Amino acid sequence: MxxxxxxxxxxxxxxxxxxxxxxxxxxxxxxxxxxxxxxxxxxxxxxxxxxxxxxxxxxxxxxxxxxxxxxxxxxxxxxxxLIDCHVHLESQQSRASFAEQFTLNPADIAYRAQAIALTTLRAGFTTVRDCGGSGVNTALRKAVAQGLVPGPRIYSAGTAISSTGGHMDSTDGLSDFMMDKLNPGPAEGVANGPEQCRQAVREQFRRGADLIKIASTGGVLDLSKDGTGAQYTEEEIRAVVQTAHDLGMPVACHAHGAEGIKRAVRAGVTSIDHGSLMDAEAIQLMAKSRTWYVPTLIAGKSVADTVRAHPGYFPPVIAAKALNVGTQMQGTFGRAIKTGVRVAFGTDAGVYRHGQNAKEFGYMTEAGMSPLNAIRTATLNAAELLGDPQNLGxxxxxxxxxxxxxxxxxxxxxxxxxxxxxxxxxxxxxxxx
Missing domain, CATH: 2.30.40.10 (Urease, subunit C, domain 1)
Known part of the structure; x- marks a missing residue:
């Protein structure tokens, strides 16, 4: 012995x-x-x-x-x-969110993101797709994969991409001096025209992103005046998609308004995230093209409820968009599932409080989806969207x-x-x- x-x-x-x-x-x-x-x-x-x-x-x-x-x-x-295909692990919406972009250092964001990742995992979400941050999200993915910190398995989009004045333009609503001083470009996720769009994709590839995230329309929680209009041409989106596919990456597309959705679907994006104001034509196009729909109903509910319950919480321009867009998302979802659009689970965690991701299931079933199919969106369907059904789901x-x-x-x-x-x-x- x-x-x-x-x-x-x-x-x-x-x-x-x-x-x-x-x-x-x-x-x-x-x-x-x-x-x-x-x-x-x-x-x-x-x-x-x-x-x-x-x-x-x-x-x-x-x-x-x-x-x-x-x-x-x-x-x-x-x-x-469970799998959440649309989260933001770096951030948590609060009254301080606007100021934090000027006061937090990457290390501050990283420590917070680590805690958020554990909260997400403990809520039952073992895999997530992080749809845009500062690049800390990609570093966190590496740390989790190496066993340095606990968290869900992460697919990172790195920094998301939009046009000047779009959802990813950090200078929206700032003074002319600040706009000129910061002047973000492709490296910071702001790109115009096919060539800059290709450059922005290659930049995220170089930094280790797993997928590309773009915004073909405006957003709700930025200081631009409208979140619904199309903000990329179909040619620009095709440049993104072709470059991303050449580099082996899928493309997730933030989109609220119908025209921006239709352009993105025709250009070949992998998923439409939010899809808040899809019209009948957009829904039919989504179903025919087999484009994934990631609805994020809880995010729309959360921002609209916050506007009603806490006047002054958001600046007026954001409050107006939240009431317009957020209140329509569940109805759009109900119409889309009746037409056979493929759905993968996603919540936009960070817009609402992290760890409450599973509330999305309730909103999905309220709109007419069966509990089993709702669970499938966060298992089998999400695994397919992520391109890893052999290991997940x-x-x-x-x-x-x-x-x-x-x-x-x-x-x-x-x-x-x-x-x-x-x-x-x-x-x-x-x-x-």
Missing amino acids: RTATRILLLLTAFGLAGPAAFAQKTYLHCGRLLDVRSGRLLSQQTLVVERDRIVAVQAGYAAGGAQDQVINLENRTVLPG ALEAGKYADVVAVEGDPLQDISALTRPSFVMKAGKVYVGQ
């Missing part, structure tokens, strides 16, 4: 033993397991996890070996880790061990998803047992 122990200690010291050589399995005993593909709730199932992967899904409560761990989820409903052998458990049955009470009692990401438990 002493000789064997010495050998084991020596092997461990030289990195030749440990988890890789003596792999411990984790057995999750699931009272109810949601098969998102078939839509069935399976009783008394066991998920077998080894390292970061699911290696088996077995009927009944399987027993492991002496070295294995068993986690009792027998009184809970178990489903895949279902509780199946070979996929990442991203697992969420809730009390009750979310197919009967979708609000159960707002109260996760167990969260595992890549085989590591972050909430409960």
Whole structure:
């Protein structure tokens, strides 16, 4: 025994033993397991996890070996880790948001983003698509992937891109002096004309972005006077899409107004995010082209509710846009799903308080989507939008061990998803047992 122990200690010291050589399995005993593909709730199932992967899904409560761990989820409903395809991990909307762009340093943003990432993970969202920040989002992606800080798996858009005066132009509403002094260009996410648009895409590629995010219309929470009009030509959007695709990156497009949506869809963007004021023609075009729709209903609800409840919270120009755009998003969503537009879950987290992402499910079902299909938008559909269905989106052998458990049955009470009692990401438990 002493000789064997010495050998084991020596092997461990030289990195030749440990988890890789003596792999411990984790057995999750699931009272109810949601098969998102078939839509069935399976009783008394066991998920077998080894390292970061699911290696088996077995009927009944399987027993492991002496070295294995068993986690009792027998009184809970178990489903895949949830995916939010539109978050902003660097920021949290508040009365101080405008001033913070002049007072926070990258290190300040990074510390806050780390805390937000953990909040998001603990809310049951094991993977997110960060749709625009300062570049800290890309650094955070690296830190999470390297195990330096806890957080969801991140797909980062780096810095998003718009036209001069568009949603990403940080000088909107500032004095002429500040506009001239800052004068953002392609490197800062402000690009005009096809050549500058190509340059802006290449800049984000150089900085390590996973995808490109553009704005083909104005936005709500900026100081420009209108959030609905088209702000890029179809030629400019095509330049973005072609360059991004050449570099192996999809394109997410922030768009509220119908014309900006139609131009972006015709130009070949991967997703329309928000889609607030889609008309019938835009909806039909979306359905025909199979463009993904990421609706972010909670963001629209949040800003409109804030305007009503807290007069003066937003400047008048933002308050007017919030009431116009935010109040129409849920109705648009209801019309779009009836036409067969493909939906992937996204919330615009940061516009509302991080960690409340799952409230989006309730707004989706209020508009006519079934609870099962709402869950599919945050699992199977989101995995497909991210381009990684082989690793994400279902509780199946070979996929990442991203697992969420809730009390009750979310197919009967979708609000159960707002109260996760167990969260595992890549085989590591972050909430409960």
